[in-house]
Amino acid sequence: MSKATINRRQFLETSTRGVAGGVVASLVPTLVLADDNWPSQLAAIESSNAAMLVRMCRVLYPHDGLSDGHYADCVVSLDAKAAADSALAKQLNDGASALNAASGGKFLELDEAAQVAALVTIENTAFFQSVRGHMVVALYTDRKVWAELGYEGPSFPYGGYLERGFDDIDWLPES
């Protein structure tokens, strides 16, 4: 009897709209953009597609307060998945190239509204869903992103919020 259990990644990825992913944030401890050569270190995603994917990630989940490094981190973890899955690698490389080609090779130069419009046209493709499904988990499990969004994460190590502001709201009308 096989003991194989299905992990979250497998069943959520079968979803067309649901979340997908399974990224341990600690795998990407530093902002990769610190090193300008990061695209050449990708294992499966062609370096020429790296900037495309970073931009696509930002257009999907735009947070003006986040630097490109946070999005590049997600592309690095997506690359790690693609390195173990050649079909995914092909889908990502083909998809990124096609998205760029559809904009006459100038996707990166379009303004945000035009980039959104380009993504809307491919919203139902497997490529789009792979990137979005990965991103929505990878970006929002990144503890550096939590801090940017104002989420404090684990509280047990600090004794919970009982003495740290669980009831500190001060702007409500008196009832």
Place this chain on the structure above:
Amino acid sequence: MTQIDMNDDSAVVVIGSGAGGGTLANELAQKGIKVVCLEAGARLDYTKGFANDEWPMFDKISWLDKRTTSGSWQVAKDFPGLPAWICKTVGGTTVHWAGASLRLQEHEFRTLSHYGKIDGANLLDWPIGLADLEPYYAKAEFKMGVTRTNDIPGLPPCNNFKVMEAGAKKLGYKNVHTGRMAINSQPRDGRTSCRQLGFCFQGCRMGAKWSTLYTEIPKAEATGNFELRAQAQVLQIEHNANGKVSGVVYADKDGNQQRQKARLVCVAGNSIESPRLLLNSASAKFPDGLSNSSGQVGKNYMRHTTGSVYSIFDKPVHMYRGTTMAGIITDESKHDPSRGFAGGYELETISLGVPFMAAFLLPGGWGRDFTAFMDAYDHLAGMWIVGEDMPQESNAITLHASEKDQHGLPVPNVHYDDHPNDIAMRKHGFAAGTRIYEAVGATRTMETPPYPSTHNLGTNRMSAKAADGVVNGWGQSHDISNLFVSDGSQFTTGAGENPTLTIVSLAIRQADYIAEQMTKKSL
């Protein structure tokens, strides 16, 4: 630790260690009855194994065996492989639950008589009423240490509750408080009190929230009459030539099949696995599955009419600080057909961390409409709508025709269509929630669709007549006297309240009945 022999046919076998199974097993063991509890999941130690982190805890203890979905419900589109959020671990879903512990209302036990016939709904009165359950509700509240009962003070109001309360009061809602929660507001029963960690859905790292994992199970073990076997997934219930159940076959942690004999078997695997197990136990004598002469096994699946409202405010809220379900408005839980639907709903605060918020706020959503809410994360308040959904015979757990699980058994398919009554109620709840938040300055509001089902009910329902349901008013099979159903699948109708207090009360009551029948030698 007590060990019960595989061939000991005087033992009661309880399948599942959650709200229903864990409670029943302990109650029986306290009465001197020998019990083997078979639990598919592993046993964790809450002082070591519980992390304040959403995805890692979800991955660790959720039921992730393959399931499929069908029907027009939104969950089938958003989470086709995850119809329900249920735990596979010792303690069952009481590890992840929030602790809201409400009694059902008197009229909710007799919906067919009270609401009248509703097209497309398979309404039926329960064979028992509130009066039958009242003494057991009292026992369950005492056992679980429910706040606002037994002189236990309510939990203190946290930020998320204060926003909801202020809005509700402005609109004239009267019944607003920090809930009846199975969470210690003061040390009790050998467990400490809540420190407002905000990770109730990840397993309470303080042990302040009641879970069978660290209450019923160790108490049962202390009797010497009880053996818990973790990582023991029951595959089939067997019967003898007389049509009485005689034992179960399960897969142990190494995947090897074992056979445990039994005097009687109590099924408490939650409302997807329990009917699946009865269906998977079909035999020459019972070709449609055990206890299925009515054809109702797996039918009438209910999951509550749910939805959430999240609003953005100009100033910070920090909703994630403090208990996940931190308070309630009960004014809308009445039956008032002038609202355009039958039955009622509760409004309860809810909060998710950033990882879950991203996944559940607007499944599939992207772009600035989505990230506006994430950017405002610390300025959000949230509430959950939980209301009575209509039982429909076509909403059902069935065995998949071709997909098999890791043990080679057909996986369950979960089919659900919203009834028009459910849709009307959800719409009313969304509007009420939006008005409440706008009354205190919400600038934008998101109507978040249902999460994978957390309240799974009705698939082995109680009925007075054998033709209408699967079990009688004691949870005893209409067809097989030594087979019991001991979880939320017994519910005849879903009512508007969170179900667990009722599941626990029914289990305590069932234990009394089983003990009495055993003494009389009727079992």
